Amino acid sequence: MIRVQEQDFDLGTELKAMSAGNTSIGGLCSFVGLVRDMAGNADIGAMTLEHYPGMTERALEEIEAEAMARWPLEATLIIHRYGRLEPGDQIVLVAAASAHREAAFEACHYLIDFLKTRAPFWKLEDTADGPKWVDARASDDAATARWAVKSGGE
Amino acid sequence: MIRVQEQDFDLGTELKAMSAGNTSIGGLCSFVGLVRDMAGNADIGAMTLEHYPGMTERALEEIEAEAMARWPLEATLIIHRYGRLEPGDQIVLVAAASAHREAAFEACHYLIDFLKTRAPFWKLEDTADGPKWVDARASDDAATARWAVKSGGE
């Protein structure tokens, strides 16, 4: 399941709903991304997340479908927020549940890596010099690229 | 933090407590292990987890300390249950929080891999032929061994 929303989400509720009633699940791996204060940059705080409604949902559904095709998963979840976010706020949740822990870990990692380079979101950060668009990071491209050569099995 | 307990734990409460008030955290990765029904083996259901009180806590603390030394982590959590567990029940929670997502993912993965091969727990499964001790899996040893050759960075 994927959701794109402005409001916050409750981590425990979301994760419990994924595994509830499915006793084929042996492992549930999740990752939550949070807005952090930049160390030594007290002037960087809140941010505003812009996205491309329509394409965002498509991109997330594609990433989810790819993970489902690549690993034996019982459930996946992607929730991504947009709008105004303060330090400590939850930005994104990705999770994967499987009979096997390696599949759950790898699929969860895959979801966040591809989301970072494919989902159409843009971060506008508050700084002492005014709002500033965050630059994409080469390390995120590298994180996505490695899945092309890694074996997808367990 | 590590905890060894018979009672269940609330996933959302535990994960929220890890990141509460720490805005240096950019990512929180967690893994929950659950008792699963073996596909095609409806006769395998509940299990009883035995452990070695004292050594269990020591082993988990060591694993946690090793992860803390290897990655730049803001918080880690290991909760492992013992006693009687039914299909769908939570067995174990491991989680790692860091400024960086790769560190959170790798440390979380490391925690569960080492816990599987070093923490003194033994599973006694109910089967149609009576209770049966679960055999250790070679794949768990392999999962631990790979950390010896993998780079510990991000």
Place this chain on the structure above:
Amino acid sequence: MKLLYFAWVRERIGTSSEDVARPDGVNTVGELIGWLAGRGGGYGEAFADQAHVRAAVNQSHVDMAHPVNDEDEIAFFPPVTGG
């Protein structure tokens, strides 16, 4: 064609969307960028550094050689920074 702009591409151009009739000779995303940049002003600024502009056609990421058609929804934006 329906054109959409996001993040600093949107800010430089000064609008988030517009309808444009496909000009003669504009058959690819790259050619459309060239034509838009030729409008000057905010468009010139937005497309001055084409290495940092990405495109989607009908809500899928595409490269500069991708064809554009009259009924397409075409979006321009910086490299994404979600997650």
Place this chain on the structure above:
Amino acid sequence: MKLLYFAWVRERIGTSSEDVARPDGVNTVGELIGWLAGRGGGYGEAFADQAHVRAAVNQSHVDMAHPVNDEDEIAFFPPVTGG
């Protein structure tokens, strides 16, 4: 020495712990296993397949060559299966 047994090692021996005076010539975990196995009965069964018995001395995993001393807490158990 305080000896502890877990899982099927415990079941085969029939007790979870016992105090034992270190016999002459028993200076390593491996030698202790040999001496315990020589007791026969449940001990013989528990240590028949030594490849599947693991040991801890003072709550740390050790190999068969590890020394044992009079005041040690020494545990024997199958390979662990937690998580």
